[in-house]
Amino acid sequence: MKKTFPLQATGKDDARVRDKIRHEVNKYVRRERQKDLPEGFAQWAFDCRVGPTAAAAEVRSLKDVGAAIDAVAAAGANEVYIEIVAAPAHRTAIG
Template identity: 45%
Template sequence: MRKNFPLAIEGKNRDRILDAVKHDVRKYVKRERRRVLPEGADYWDFDCRFGVNKEAAQEVHLSALIGHIDTVAREGGDQVYVEILAKPGHRKARPPGAASTDADMPDDNQDNLENE
């Protein structure tokens, strides 16, 4: 999906337009995730770019895309450019012996370490 979305259309409520833009983005991602994965792929990954126009678009993470759309709308922008390209993704296993974090430890062990 490579598309310019207008945020200001005469005769339409700006908030409804913003909701429609977000709905289109979410609908596209959901549709792409339903596609059959190629052999050897674990999930669908997405390359995303966002900007006020195509020339000013920068790479962003998919989870930050809706927040960027909200920011431009809050600042009074007239349009946004969204580019989302699906690609097969491969999960990477943790290397053996990787250091665990405190969040991985049960609470009982963590209390014992603090008391010593």
């Protein structure tokens, strides 16, 4: 998913517009996780970038995408660019 979303919509509260953006991101992630993994991989990893434009987008973790959308809106931008790319990954041991 590589998409630029407007942060304001006529007749809608800005917070509801951001909620709709987060909903679309979550829907995309759920859809990607449903896909079959290639042989030898255990899970999907998501490479995410968020910013006011594609050139200014910064790397973020998937769990920080929602907060990054709010940060871009708080900075006064009119739109937010979101890039999320799914890639097969191996599980790693924690600890």
